[in-house]
Amino acid sequence: MAVKQISVSQLKCACLDAEWREQWLRGENPPTISLTPPGVVPVYGTLFHKIAENYVGWLTSAKAAQQLTEEDALWHEMYERFAETKLAELLQSEKIESAFHVSECLKSFCRRAAELRRRTPNFHSWQDVYLTKEFSVRDVRFDIKSDAGENSIFVSGQIDAVRTHPEYGLEIADYKLSHGNNLKHDLLQLAIYAELLKLAKPGLRFHGVLEYYEPALHEVPVSEQELEAIFTELVQPVLCELAGNRGQVTGNRGQGTGNREQVLPQDDLSAKIRRCYASFKLDVQIIDKQEAPQLIRYKVKPAAGVKVVSLANRAEDLQVMLSLSQPPLIEPAQGCVTVDVPKDKPDAVLWTDVVKDADYAAHPSPVSFPVGVGVDSRVMIADFADSNMAHILIGGASGSGKSEFLKSLVASLIAKNEPDTLKLSLIDPKILTFGSFSHCPYLREPVITEIFSAIPCLQAAVEEMNGRYARLGIEGFESLSLRFRAGKKDIPFYVIVFDEFADLILTGNAEKKEFETLTARLAAKGRAAGIHLVLATQRPDSKIVTGIIKANLPLKICLRVTTFRNSQIILDQTGGESLLGRGDLLCDRGKGAERAQSPYISRLELLNVAGNYSKSPTAVNVQNI
Structure with a gap:
């Protein structure tokens, strides 16, 4: 069974651009951010999203934010705490129109926040409005089954906001600073997130809303049924193609890299660990090795006079020597020092x-x-x-x-x-x-x-x-x-x-x-x-x-x-x-x-x-x- 990984932004590009999709299938890494056409004022959507994310994080954690009710007060706090420095940088770069546009979009965001507070019954804090600032959905697995076999693709991404809604219960919001050529294409990312959340948070249902800040706010509410239809029509066939198997897509969320294909045993790194320590004049012997679902533990016996702290301090050197994604965890144990090396592909624990x-x-x-x-x-x-x-x-x-x-x-x-x-x-x-x-x-x-x-x-x-x-x-x-x-x-x-x-x-x-x-x-x-x-x-x-x-x-x-x-x-x-x-x-x-x-x-x-x-x-x- 083959396994692939893709982000929501990449999946959206794959759905909308056949050439981008072919590049991805060839193993290339095509960009997901399109360049601003000549003569058009750059909207700086990434900057808007970052300021909005930081601001909502502050709203939901600071006690003083509970007292903010009106648009002007909300904008004052956002500007003073998060926006002023970033807007000044745009002005210093002589991007005056972009700075003005971003500031007006952020003001509309604050106006929207005030409306969300007013519509929230029994408001106690901003946590009653925003359940999360950027809700992460990671490694949601889609299994693609056909007569040829079964492949899987893991999808990950960041949602702009998950909020409470007095009528629908929960609401996914996707922020945009410009309209696309096709509304259905603009809704595509929202439809993907709705499907991911349905799998990641079973039992919950999500209403969607597309929020255009242009800079005035324009809302496009989307029902759960509409989002499902868009996903089925535009995303599901592409998932089948990306997974290398045309067939039926079934969703099943994996934890981490669990439930992936069977892999060959990881190389024994005992000799490399010894050589790495020896290069720093630290004499050790590898006396045992244990394989766990997520790691391989090497038991190291230091020679007389070799301090445990000296071995632990070489974690980053081991990372380089062993070509690891992060330093191994090195800890003293009974009669030895353990070196935990993460597996390339962890095993599932069901x-x-x-x-x-x-x-x-x-x-x-x-x-x-x-x-x-x-x-x-x-x-x-x-x-x-x-x-x-x-x-x-x-x-x-x-x-x-x-x-x-x-x-x-x-x-x-x-x-x-x-x-x-x-x-x-x-x-x-x-x-x-x-x-x-x-x-x-x-x-x-x-x-x-x-x-x-x-x-x-x-x-x-x-x-x-x-x-x-x-x-x-x-x-x-x-x-x-x-x-x-x-x-x-x-x-x-x-x-x-x-x-x-x-x-x-x-x-x-x-x-x-x-x-x-x-x-x-x-x-x-x-x-x-x-x-x-x-x-x-x-x-x-x-x-x-x-x-x-x-x-x-x-x-x-x-x-x-x-x-x-x-x-x-x-x-x-x-x-x-x-x-x-x-x-x-x-x-x-x-x-x-x-x-x-x-x-x-x-x-x-x-x-x-x-x-x-x-x-x-x-x-x-x-x-x-």
């Missing part, structure tokens, strides 16, 4: 395979779940009933696989329980992570998308915990787990999953203190009562992951983060900044950080688990997928 693993299937706890597959190729299991793993702190930047990890965690808990033995509260301010669970019978209440509803949810959990303690005391049980083992299962385990709790922390000091207090109370006493917290954030800095929060969440999971400081905040050690993303993680279960690849659960599997259950969920759900 949720359906992991939950059928013999060790995991035999685990007796109803609240155990697979963290992923470790470097030793064994399933790494965590158990909420264990005091070292009763609550979880998760950190990971955009593209790290954090949302996919949360989905697999929740799916694993559901697959081990019936609705009367497990209840879930899912707090999802961005609406996108848990859209598939809207009708899930395991939910204690509908998915919580209002950030200010999170505190009442936690307060109710504290009251529930106190009530459970009273009942356990009367019945003579030390914990809900022991009560379960005794055959009494009328009190369900209760797991609260909060995706992006930073939104609440940044709301204000009062909310932050209340959240910390409730978190500390639930973490201190929740395990015995069968109540467990899962807190996740894209921004694991000291303002978000406070000492109180960190100290009370024993199980730490760090996916790829931006800086080594983020890694230290989650794990008390560096390394998270060197992870590969897409599910590659470090997990501390109370005995030091362990590396693993988290399982990927597909859209269909997730819908099956979230929407169906039986007396034997594990057997039925896994076999039916």
Whole structure:
């Protein structure tokens, strides 16, 4: 099976330009940005998009932005913070007409933002308007099947905005600074994004809108049905051609490079590692090699007098010597130093395979779940009933696989329980992570998308915990787990999953203190009562992951983060900044950080688990997928 990758911008060019498509198929890399014709004022769309992106990021994160209601105030903040310097650069380059045009387009953008705020019911913050500034859809897989076989093509891109809409629920917006010759062609990119989001966020539906800033705003609303028709007519045939197979296109989102073709084993790099270190007068021996789904781990034995830090400091030199895309992660281990070399094409770790693993299937706890597959190729299991793993702190930047990890965690808990033995509260301010669970019978209440509803949810959990303690005391049980083992299962385990709790922390000091207090109370006493917290954030800095929060969440999971400081905040050690993303993680279960690849659960599997259950969920759900 052949596999190819393409960006949304490239796919759009391929759909509109047969010559561009032929160049791409020949292995060339034709440009996607067209030159401005002579005599036409350049519109600087990239500059407009960048300023708009930064501004929306500020609106959704700054407390002061909540007070902005009118166009003039919004424009003042945008100009002072983001636009002034860029417009001045255009003026200095004597591009006066372009600078004026961009500024007028940005003013229209601020006017539009004020309108969006007014149309948003129960407005608390700009996060109620913009779910994300540039929502990333990465490696969405399309399988092309025909009599000749099956090929796949992975599509990635950045959406201008995903916003709330009072009538349609969610809205994809695509910004343009000029009209094309054909409206259907202008809608093409929007149609591609709608299809990608449908696959990436199963269970959610998206209305589309094309926003022309010329510089006055002109809107073109597009229904879901119209977007589907454009995709089927203009994009689907081109996907078949690009994949090298004319047949039927089916969508299936892959995590990272999972589910790709079988490849030959990667070359043994032991000799090159030795030579690299030897060139710096560092004598080492390669004593073992382990192959994990996403990497190959070489175990290095340093000679007497060779310091571990000296080996770690040569990570960038190894990157050059081994022709790697990024430096390898080098860490001390028992009796050796490990050098983790990323695979050229990582292997898929599928949720359906992991939950059928013999060790995991035999685990007796109803609240155990697979963290992923470790470097030793064994399933790494965590158990909420264990005091070292009763609550979880998760950190990971955009593209790290954090949302996919949360989905697999929740799916694993559901697959081990019936609705009367497990209840879930899912707090999802961005609406996108848990859209598939809207009708899930395991939910204690509908998915919580209002950030200010999170505190009442936690307060109710504290009251529930106190009530459970009273009942356990009367019945003579030390914990809900022991009560379960005794055959009494009328009190369900209760797991609260909060995706992006930073939104609440940044709301204000009062909310932050209340959240910390409730978190500390639930973490201190929740395990015995069968109540467990899962807190996740894209921004694991000291303002978000406070000492109180960190100290009370024993199980730490760090996916790829931006800086080594983020890694230290989650794990008390560096390394998270060197992870590969897409599910590659470090997990501390109370005995030091362990590396693993988290399982990927597909859209269909997730819908099956979230929407169906039986007396034997594990057997039925896994076999039916």
